[in-house]
Amino acid sequence: MGNFHCFYSLTVKALIRDRLVHIFSLVVATVFLLIPVFSMFSMRQVQELSITLCLSAISFILLIFTILSGASSVWRDVEKRYTASILGLPVSRAEFVLGKFSAIAVLIVASAIIMGFVSCLVITLITLRYPADIPVNWLNLFVAVSADALKYVMLLSIALLFSTMSTSFFLPFFASISVYFAGNASQEVFDYVAGEYGTTIPFLSRMIIKCVYYVIPNFAVFNMKVQAIYALPLTPAPIFYAILYFICYTGIMLCLSVWSFNRRELV
């Protein structure tokens, strides 16, 4: 546990040393200051547009943060020969991988909390200026931001897996982005194939698409934005499924990351 904590705090310090917090604060401040201005583009639903923009901004910033920090994490340490010296000590590689993952995951969650809080301020200001027909459902907004945070922690576990396997920055970076887009589209494609259109495509192609659907992540599970934007009723079932799905998929990805890093030749 001691080694794990060391790797965890070292990763946090490294990310802070890289001026990540400064860049993050600057981007968040710029984006969230612009949101009230862009919300004025709608004369019919200013509040809804401001929530949409806040949630999109959170999602986009978390995506950049996850991809950059996750894809470069293990690979960069290998490249700098940091692992060669540190893993010569009596520490397990699992602790190294899990320590890195936990540090970045905690920063992702912390960023989501900060941006969620800033969003609340921005939305409140806009709501005071332009009262809407439907009141903001703050609980739904909290659930939507939390689900987004889970989604990006899950994406981080995938980026980390690619990072443990790769010898360059390109594979984890582009593979993570590809998985992100595929994971966002997988449910739509599955629905499309399962519907009437599916009967027009060959059986083998249909089976391949279904197999891919079960293997790649399904980020639609974490999409609760529309309930937050339009204050629609949100039942516990999708939240329950999202949490279970997150635990299983992230757990599997971490096991594979540890296994992959254990087998890696570092000298």
Added chain:
Amino acid sequence: MIKKGLFLLLLCSYISLMIPLTAFMKERPVAVKLGYFPEAHALKTVAGDHRYLVAQYAVVKVLFYFGTIVEKAKNMIVVKPEYQNMFKTLQTASKLDPWNADVYYFTQAAFTWELNKIQDVNEMLDYGMKHRTWDYQLPYFAGFNAAYFLKDYGTAAAYMKKAAELSKDQLMTSLASRYLYESGQNEIALQFIEFMQQRTMDRKLINLYEFRKKALIAVISIQKGVNAYVRSRGTPPSRIEDIVAAGFIDRIPEDPYGGTFYLDEKGTVRSTSKFAFGTAPIRWSTE
């Protein structure tokens, strides 16, 4: 050993979770909300050379939304569609990419019957004609709208003449001449819907056309009964039930839009649904 056990446990949990999760996601309630699409001038600035992609995205968004409305109407679930938002989104798309054929095709498909925004649709089609100078379908759509909805046969003939010149199709020429005469309008509408249906592969739009064809076939059959009644009795029927009682039609057909057919003071067949989704009163099944 513990690591392997943990991995196997997670894998088994994942597999057993995917069965109920897949079923849940399949049956998940679709949020029928189109929402707001930013103004064209703002989008043009932000999207840069990606504005054609943004325009296409707007069309697809409206198409999927409308497809959901049609699906819900099929299951007799009444949802008030966001027609204004749909039209606004398509207008934005036409400004972002005035050459996009989907914009004009879908505007014609969705806003003539349902929203009766004929002037606006024809204005958009006129805008499209300035850019898609080779496309005979746009004047054909505009001609149909002028004749069928606006009863402006002179304008309709001019549009059809343009369509005939562009397509070199005899059908357009004959339609141009037929529009000069106010006769057989519902049959022309049926021909038009079949023309539209042959030019799409989208299941959602095909479903929409099926709705309209069913409604038109029902109207045509009642109208034929009314005409036969007038020829036989010399006076128009006061109610549709009179035609059924006189044996000119077997039964009153169902309105696929969920409304009830009736005769107006001129003896024209109308429906309480106005042949649009979300306008028919909700019918509680108490009988």
